[in-house]
Amino acid sequence: MKEKTIKKHVAERPHVVFLIADDHRGEAIGAFGTEDVQTPVLDSLVSSGTACRNTHIFGALTGAVCAPSRACVHTGIPLFRATIGKDMTNREHSSVIRSDVRLMPQTMRDAGYHSHAVGKWHNDKASLARSFEGGDKLHFHGMSDHTQVPVYDYDPTGLYPKEQEYMEHTFSTELFTNAAVNFIEDYEEKQPFFLYVAYTAPHDPRTAPEPYASMYEKSDITLPPNFMREHPFDTGDMVVRDEKLAGWPRDEDEIRQHMADYYAMISHLDTQIGRVIEALKTKGIYDNTLIVYTADHGLAVGQHGLMGKQNLYEHSVRIPLIFHGPGVPQGKQVHALASNIDIFPTVAGLCEVDLPVETEGISLHPIFSGDSVGERGIVGSVYRDLQRMVTDGRWKLIRYYRSPITFTGTERIQLFDLQDDPWETQDLSAEPQYAEHIERLASELAAWMHASSDILQDKPVIPVPV
Template sequence: MKYSMKKPNVVFIIADDHRYEAIRSSGNAVVRTPTLDALSAEGTALEGMHIFGGLTGAVCAPSRACVNTGRPIFESMIGSDVSVWEHSVNIRPDVPLMPQTFRDGGYHTYAVGKWHNDKGSFARSFAGGDKLFFYGMSDHDRVPVQPFDPEGRYPQERERISEAFSTELFTDAAVDFIRNHDRERPFYLYVAYTAPHDPRTAPEPYAGMYDPEAIPLPSNFMERHPFDTGDMEVRDEKLARLPRSEAEIRRHIADYYAMITHMDAQIGRVVSALKDQGIYEETIIVYTADHGIAIGQHGLMGKQNVYDHSIRIPFIMRGPGVPQGLRISAPASNIDMFPTLAELCGLRMPSGAGGISFVPLLEGRERLRPVVCTAYRDVQRMVKDGRWKLIRYYHSPVTDTGTDRIQLFDLEADPWETRDVSDDPANEPHIRRLAGELQRWMEEGGDIMKEVPVLPA
């Protein structure tokens, strides 16, 4: 793959709660996402992208840290005690971040929207920004935002409540930056939406776009999950009544799709701004999310689990050096995003990162990871190789929740993860093989659960 001497611009867009399958080009025939579909057709979609995991119910914070550090959460955060909130949010001050590396490499780095990690890591990463949001969530029409602070302190008294809808607010700021940037210097623009996170209150005409009665229920809809996953009382799980009702879940999905379609239209405005400025072809655009979400699948509502609906995320990339119309199913982790973009832009990756550049996948040269794994708190671990998926559940001595057991799914025969086949003696070799891969991953990443046997006694 050849690169031009001029470094490409980068627009890195990350959404909140957008699961992989909720895009038309990913096979969902109901949701409308023309902008993302076009970006996918013009570039590459990595269909096997998964999150590394999270240490608390607010999975978005550690997941975004993994994206921006290229490291496992156990190595990128200031600690890994699941009972300490700061350990899931604050990035170690000695760990270089993706925007920081682009800044050191000559890029003008600019941020818009949500930064759910510590303000110190933000300050060393960005040289500019606007409409900055340092929390996990808010009402979409009352977002507490700040302008860029050259001193990097961002005290709460600088916040102002914006009544513009969050997705439009952040898009306005991104478009303004694109229109006014210095053409002589490459830029790295980080656009972090809070959509389609609840409250799922898309503005008109999007709010009524999807008829709940016409929404098909997913094949793995359940009235309730059959056992304790270790986090059944988290906020997200209380957004719908138990047992889950078909009508209520259809309404939630309709609202979710409305948020996504509205966000897709706003991403279209970013694309149009790049085209208007004549820099679309020299810009790498990335679209991804911090995690997915259940919304009725497996009887769950949130993302505090390791089923595919919660850990598998979209990853679409188009621009210089990116093949057109390519769909890659190979396993990948969100810690791989940083090294990939660094290689595409000719930047030296900081030492110590655990992520792997998947540029060789773009070139069709090799499969990089035999498996991909995910961790959630001290109660769940997951490993999958493309066809077979093993989930390990633990009972947590910290919270006295969770179940000591495993699940095994044949994703080729059962992509919705509805039939646990771990009791079939014929599958014992798959269980042993995947357990060995998971143990290796846990040891290499410094997992807090690495001393506990992967397979229950």
């Protein structure tokens, strides 16, 4: 595979700490001003780094959005070309990354970085084995109780047989942070490191330890403007596991408690991230470390009458993305459109590491400095054979299908003006004056689906609005 000559000497490159959470929606950070949640550590990273506020996940072909979304982050490639299991008729999990695709940690390792993994790896074991030369407390499941975490020690053979798995009872966020801190404290190599830390928080069960469990009173929680007791129509996955975490119709007090528990998990995670940062400072390498914080997807937690991430509303497809360190402007919140396939190219760009030729995402680094050349005009997202979305940053079209496999879902569209209605409460698709936006976005969606090798591309994009 032909690549450009590496420009910067390995020893001069920054270390990288890549932090990824599970279920952390894009707005649930105090510095962004729209949530009650307390996140002083992440707020500090925002104030002294750059936050990409309009980053969307590419999507998933199953209800377990975590694995395919992480595959997109790891590879910088659209879901349909990054994974095995892209045929929706066989109900594949889309967790296995193609063996001929190079991943972000693999690329960093090949460029001279010491790659080390901690925590959740919801993709195949072979992709981890070719990416990391070390690791600790490796979790190959989608979730677990936070005080009963099945993990592996790093296996240089890459096999990870079941009999080597063991149970840890330290709270997951602290368990993974302990492993990350130990790695930083013990690191003595001359080459820079790429430390990948994947948390299972704030994913349910939302059982934060004290004092965080008591930090938020449900009576103090403000319900979002798009809270609904019931979603107005069948999205196609109305009884998936996540949706069963609260009763139907949604009760205001119950949702407030879910939100309080969700915020408690995030605040606890924030404190643990602070421990990683302190370890970098104590080691004397904080100023020469690129810190990246993101999540695999968002979460509804009562918005639109939904609980999970199996939908294409902003609360579920928009994720936090924060960069901090060498080459990153301070105190910027960028609103240019981005996809999670752009994360890998941005990390590589900041470290002056050349990308594999098959990578399709774009580096956001030039956009940090105000260069609009190469900005995305639209981003899209997929969910199973049930939903497709496209947005140009202001106008957003969601296309719903009725699945020929499960016979669930609704043939219809929604149109939102995100500038005037960021909570997506007013569907404008039936208003004649907005027909031109529907037609334009429908064309953009069809082109995006075709370019992404979406297997639904041959289906009509515009149904009759309901």
